[in-house]
Amino acid sequence: MHTMVEWLHLLLSQQHNNDKSIAILDVGTGNALLPLQLAQLGYSNLTGSDYSAQSIALSQHILHKHGQTHIKLLVSVFCNSRKTVHKVTPGRLFTRSLAVLINCVSHAGR
DSSP: OHHHHHHHHHHHHHHTTTOTTSEEEEETOTTTHHHHHHHHTTOOEEEEEESOHHHHHHHHHHHHHTTOTTSEEEEOOSOOOTHHHHTSOTTOHHHHHHHHHHHHHHHTTO
């Protein structure tokens, strides 16, 4: 995860001139590890979203334990088709979340 966070931090720094107040949404946040690590790097406008209320409850516990209570958490479903999740390589959280979101957005107008 650290490599992805480092890559994302570098990308955001370059694209947004080190503005750590930009809004970041982690779709499929799971246990909110990505927002937690970004918060530890100084990012302040973070939201984690997951379809699982249990994941969000776990995330709240983890974030509270680390003193990162400013991170917003949402239970939300971006796509209700389970087929989209299975089209992506398991274990690649960032890629999976992005691919599911793109797939859902591309099907939204149908």
